[in-house]
Amino acid sequence: MNMIQNPKAYCLVFLFLVYCLTSCSDVKYSQGEALYLANCSSCHMPEAGGVAKLYPALNDLRNSDVKLDALPCIIRYGQNKDIYSLEMEGLKNLSSIEINNIINYLLNDINGIELEYSIDRTKGNLQNCKDTD
């Protein structure tokens, strides 16, 4: 039996292609995703849509007032309570690499901004954080 004439073979090839396409759409920064879901998602929501101004959305960083270079300090030291009614607490237990992974997850996987935020950029910004406490 010639394989090319066998409809079952076509079917299998088709299913294999579908499998490939769906598995290729996985997140790029899976550690960042896991850290985001564990540390950020209960306030900023799993899809990063936030809740009104109370918990700002993180899925529209292109149009946000927040500068990308401010992100590492906000994640580590939190957000000043004078801006919002609620104070964001910092995630002081996260390493620079973990913070970097969260930022890359937000940029690439959530916002679709194709930008590799380098670890040097994260570390550089972390050295210049203003003490908010």
Added chain:
Amino acid sequence: MMQIRIIGIIAVIGFFVVACESKSSDKPLPIIGRLEIVDGDTIHHTIPDFEFINQDSQLVTNQELTEYIYISDFFFTSCPSICPIVKKQMLRIYDKYKSNSMVKLVSHTIDPKRDTADKLKRYAADLGVDTGKWVFLTGDKESLLDIADAYFVAAYEDPDAPGGFDHSGKIILVDTKRQVRSFAEGTDPEDVDRFLKDIDKLLHEYDSKS
């Protein structure tokens, strides 16, 4: 042998279809809580008298709510765990009934020490809601924790819990007679879908009376 199997499968599917249908019946919403019989009369559980202050430091009692059905929850602004997601669902309810003058929303803080009237006012502003429609209450801590009980919400101080308080994320529907008529798990959007239908059902009770 094959036939028995097919009959079995049909029976199982049939069971689920029937079970689902009986769920979506047009029975009125139950009145939730323990019944008491006093002098031969059946007394339903009701929300007791309360006196709290709102986000504008004005006194609020049950009196202000007697003409409304209201949706209630318990939270605190510094709550890092389930409160944001519950608030997101409360916001959905608010958006749906924004223009229905029969409906109010009432959120109670269980952390009055930190959640002063002014703090709640800023919180409501950031939430972007009209506080004439959605009231935020604070007051005496014991009274707030006690009234949570009457709404069947577990709320207590617990130094080990995130933020210092442990509480359930229930959203509660109360009718004009202070009776609890439905609940939703505020952390479960699908359960809130069902709850929205319950609110419609309760509103319908008042439609048919007027």
